[in-house]
Amino acid sequence: MASSNFKPALIIVDLQEDFCPPNGSLAVPNGRTIIPTVNKLLTLPFALKIATKDWHPADHISFASNHANKKPYVDFTTIVNPANASETYETRLWPDHCIQNTPGAELVKELEVEKVDKIVEKGMRKE
Structure with a gap:
């Protein structure tokens, strides 16, 4: 039986330019094809909508x-x-990928980021 206190969250993991074609340094083939589905999920009433980003220093x-x-x-x-x-x-x-303050580290431009509640940057330490 489901609890009435259940409040699902949406976590969008590393939907960044460096992980997507055509120019991503670590691109997943057809990686951009999921963007419309992610944007549709962002219209649903999740309790929290989070996007994560690799945010590496150049000397990672x-x-x-x-x-x-x-x-x-x-x-x-x-x-x-x-x-x-x-x-x-x-x-x-x-x-090299998702280096802080570079175009490749940005969330993909098609993502409806205004519907995201929180962006979490990770991998920020060189070690």
């Missing part, structure tokens, strides 16, 4: 360009938790 650890002789999609690096050096994991290296 996940960019292959920040590691000598490393290639995007091919090479990996070790991420260390700055608060606990015993916590580590391996991650793939990527092309």
Whole structure:
């Protein structure tokens, strides 16, 4: 039985220019095709509508360009938790993408962003 206190939220994850054709540095093929559906969802009465953005500094650890002789999609690096050096994991290296204050980091222009309640920027630390 559903609770009458149920208040669904909508979270739009990283619908940014660098993740979409035609010019995105990390474009998902046909990535723009979901925009009309997302805009339709934004017209529904969600309790909260959030959009997230990768918002990386140019020296972000996940960019292959920040590691000598490393290639995007091919090479990996070790991420260390700055608060606990015993916590580590391996991650793939990527092309530069969603760099703060660049066109590629912007939410796609077709998104009806005025219907979004909150934009959350993430990945803002270089490490």
